[in-house]
Amino acid sequence: MPNTLNRPQNRRSLLKAGLAGAGIAAGAGVAGMAWAAPAPATLLNVSYDPTRELYKAINTAFAAQWKAKTGQDVTINQSHGGSGAQSRSVADGLAADVVTLALAWDIDALADRDLLAKDWQKRLPDNSSPYTSTIVFLVRKGNPKASRDWGDLIKPGIEVITPNPKTSGGARWNFLAAYAWALKQPGGNDAKARDYIGKLYRQVPVLDTGARGSTNTFVQRGIGDVLLAWENEAHLSLVEEPGKFEIVTPSLSILAEPPVAVVDKVVERKQTRGIAEAYLKFLYTPEGQEIIAKNFYRPRNATIGAKYGGQFPKLPLVTIDGQFGGWRKAQATFFADGGVFDQIYKPK
Amino acid sequence: MTTVRAAFAWRRPSVIPGFGPAMGFTLFYLTMIVLIPLAALALRPWEHGVAGVWKTLSDDRVLAALRLSFGAALIASALNVVMGVIVAWALVRYRFPGKGLVDAAVDLPFALPTAVAGIALATLYGPHGWIGGLFFPLGIKIAYTPLGVLIALIAVGLPFVVRTVQPILAEAEVEIEDAAATLGATQWQWFSRVLLPALTPAVITGFSLAFARAVGEYGSVIFIAGNMPMRSEIAPLLIVTKLEQFDYAGAAAIGLAMLVLSFAALMVINGLQLVAARRGSAR
Numbered sequence: 001m002p003n004t005l006n007r008p009q010n011r012r013s014l015l016k017a018g019l020a021g022a023g024i025a026a027g028a029g030v031a032g033m034a035w036a037a038p039a040p041a042t043l044l045n046v047s048y049d050p051t052r053e054l055y056k057a058i059n060t061a062f063a064a065q066w067k068a069k070t071g072q073d074v075t076i077n078q079s080h081g082g083s084g085a086q087s088r089s090v091a092d093g094l095a096a097d098v099v100t101l102a103l104a105w106d107i108d109a110l111a112d113r114d115l116l117a118k119d120w121q122k123r124l125p126d127n128s129s130p131y132t133s134t135i136v137f138l139v140r141k142g143n144p145k146a147s148r149d150w151g152d153l154i155k156p157g158i159e160v161i162t163p164n165p166k167t168s169g170g171a172r173w174n175f176l177a178a179y180a181w182a183l184k185q186p187g188g189n190d191a192k193a194r195d196y197i198g199k200l201y202r203q204v205p206v207l208d209t210g211a212r213g214s215t216n217t218f219v220q221r222g223i224g225d226v227l228l229a230w231e232n233e234a235h236l237s238l239v240e241e242p243g244k245f246e247i248v249t250p251s252l253s254i255l256a257e258p259p260v261a262v263v264d265k266v267v268e269r270k271q272t273r274g275i276a277e278a279y280l281k282f283l284y285t286p287e288g289q290e291i292i293a294k295n296f297y298r299p300r301n302a303t304i305g306a307k308y309g310g311q312f313p314k315l316p317l318v319t320i321d322g323q324f325g326g327w328r329k330a331q332a333t334f335f336a337d338g339g340v341f342d343q344i345y346k347p348k
Numbered sequence: 349m350t351t352v353r354a355a356f357a358w359r360r361p362s363v364i365p366g367f368g369p370a371m372g373f374t375l376f377y378l379t380m381i382v383l384i385p386l387a388a389l390a391l392r393p394w395e396h397g398v399a400g401v402w403k404t405l406s407d408d409r410v411l412a413a414l415r416l417s418f419g420a421a422l423i424a425s426a427l428n429v430v431m432g433v434i435v436a437w438a439l440v441r442y443r444f445p446g447k448g449l450v451d452a453a454v455d456l457p458f459a460l461p462t463a464v465a466g467i468a469l470a471t472l473y474g475p476h477g478w479i480g481g482l483f484f485p486l487g488i489k490i491a492y493t494p495l496g497v498l499i500a501l502i503a504v505g506l507p508f509v510v511r512t513v514q515p516i517l518a519e520a521e522v523e524i525e526d527a528a529a530t531l532g533a534t535q536w537q538w539f540s541r542v543l544l545p546a547l548t549p550a551v552i553t554g555f556s557l558a559f560a561r562a563v564g565e566y567g568s569v570i571f572i573a574g575n576m577p578m579r580s581e582i583a584p585l586l587i588v589t590k591l592e593q594f595d596y597a598g599a600a601a602i603g604l605a606m607l608v609l610s611f612a613a614l615m616v617i618n619g620l621q622l623v624a625a626r627r628g629s630a631r
Contacts, residue, residue, distance in 0.1 A: 084592040091594070109594060164575060166589045206492045207575045209588075222476040223492070337595065345577035347408055 040073035041275050046096035048083035048106075048169055048258070049212040050233040054295040055100070061291060062282045066275065074275060082210035083169030090115065090263065097267050097276040100260040102169025102211075103320075104128075105327035107261050116264040129257035130283035131297035134317055135170075135177040137248040138218065138227040138234040145225045149251050150181040153226060154199040161224035162204055163214045165335050169258075170211035172335060174228040177254040179334075180318040184252060198344045219245070230256070235296035235311065255317040389607065392600035404601040409577050410586060414602075416494060417583040418609060421562035424501035425509075428558045429551055431502075432509025439510070440517040454510045457503050462567030469500055470572040492574030497582060500568045505558030512554035513547060520546055548624045556617040563610050 059076040066074050083102035090096045091113050111118050121128045153160050163171040182196035208214045218227040234247050260280050267273040282288045289301040293308040324330040334340045393401050473480040473490040480490050528538040566584040574580040590599035
């Protein structure tokens with residue numbers, strides 16, 4: 001709907017640009033140049049921590065495709081950080097044409113501030129998540145502490161690295177994956193799951209503010225025995241430091257759906273809705289999905305998923321809606337002030 | 349009319365020309381840069397009333413963080429006073445090869461982005477780092493503990509002490525030292541009765557600058573602190589955490605508490621300075 005509202009304005013500015021262009025060209029006496037390439041466009045994609053490499057590849061491919069299709073040059077700037085921090089930056093006025101964050105809650109928070117429509121998640125296929133991922137363990141070569149499943153992580157002497165769920169989206173997925181595993185154990189209930197999660201966080205020596213920070217703590221600084229990591233981030237570490245780490249797939253994890261959305265308020269002001277929407281739709285094309293799989297995110301496209309199937313082991317995955325009643329509820333129960341996470345650190 | 353003029357007259361500030369524009373500019377500048385932002389901070393936390401602010405500030409975790417931030421800043425600036433005076437002394441009194449480089453190195457913590465300093469310190473003092481690796485077998489963990497916070501605060505505060513003390517030391521002429529010696533003063537008497545009184549105001553200024561900087565330091569600490577609630581979580585991190593949950597009022601409440609505490613600390617330090625100055629002039 002905002003699309004149609006926008007159109008007359010677009011046409012007017014196009015007309016203006018055309019007239020101005022014609023004027024200049026006529027003045028210069030080169031009428032043939034009046035219809036040269038349209039003015040270059042700039043988009044800002046505000047994303048979460050571990051997507052740097054993914055969007056670098058996507059941006060190059062999309063810019064080439066857009067240029068071939070429309071003749072317009074487009075530059076896509078990327079901004080990365082903890083998902084919550086990025087969401088707040090946008091809420092505070094960072095002019096993001098599109099947001100590609102770690103979890104729906106961080107975009108819901110923007111919808112609550114009327115930056116985009118409340119039903120944003122229904123505007124693109126698959127809950128607006130063109131790729132999924134899950135949480136796995138990254139351990140040191142040979143898995144010296146034999147950490148094979150969630151239950152092993154609370155054994156004495158094991159150090160677990162995970163970021164702070166208050167500031168990091170990935171950390172919230174980590175937390176909920178662990179919690180879901182504890183719930184699904186024989187005789188599991190909320191009390192037992194809370195007990196498990198409390199023990200788990202007592203094995204954590206450092207709480208970084210973002211997923212990339214935790215990866216650096218584990219990989220570069222050599223702290224900890226197990227890193228709870230995005231699957232894509234774990235694969236990236238294997239590529240960057242070959243032979244030093246291995247991935248352990250736990251018996252159960254969570255289906256992480258990092259969603260994408262056009263920020264209505266921003267694209268209306270900058271008149272970039274068309275290109276911003278094309279950019280996000282590009283993620284769903286076979287070309288986009290292939291780049292996604294190459295960067296170790298699980299693609300939605302079944303054909304490409306099958307092609308890269310070897311790097312994505314099958315494991316039971318709980319969902320945020322099925323297990324925890326959606327992000328709003330999970331956020332309030334677990335991560336709000338005084339929630340389950342805060343209780344862990346309450347002095348007895 | 350005349351009474352108004354009279355009221356002003358006793359306060360006529362200065363006969364030096366240009367007072368009006370200079371004062372006007374000063375007030376305007378301070379208002380834009382300091383007073384308005386601080387006023388905004390002071391107004392922000394009251395969304396949920398006094399009870400809301402109290403609830404935020406009386407939380408164990410917030411109290412632990414404030415204790416750590418102010419405690420570590422106090423210790424770090426106290427250590428910096430001792431070390432800073434020694435460094436300044438070495439730089440002023442001795443000539444040695446590479447002095448220029450050493451002198452420049454003191455300023456590095458000013459110039460480096462704090463995050464760079466933090467990452468470098470965390471790597472160095474981590475259990476597998478050059479320095480941390482020496483202590484780790486002894487059971488002493490530096491990075492990711494409150495000790496790590498202290499190291500970072502010492503690093504960012506050092507130049508403040510050195511740079512305020514250095515010029516005063518340079519001015520304390522060797523002739524005065526010789527004069528004291530000819531009058532029969534021992535080395536210790538010269539140090540405690542001649543040099544120290546001259547140095548005290550500068551040392552206190554250096555201390556308060558280092559302290560103020562350390563209390564609010566975020567960038568470098570965050571990488572080395574470990575950020576564990578109740579243990580190694582600094583107050584500025586809690587502010588950021590609250591902001592990221594859109595709890596602007598809670599964040600502002602902690603900010604305001606830090607402001608008030610810092611202000612009180614600096615007032616005490618200024619008072620000490622006044623006492624020191626009076627004692628110096630009475631002598």
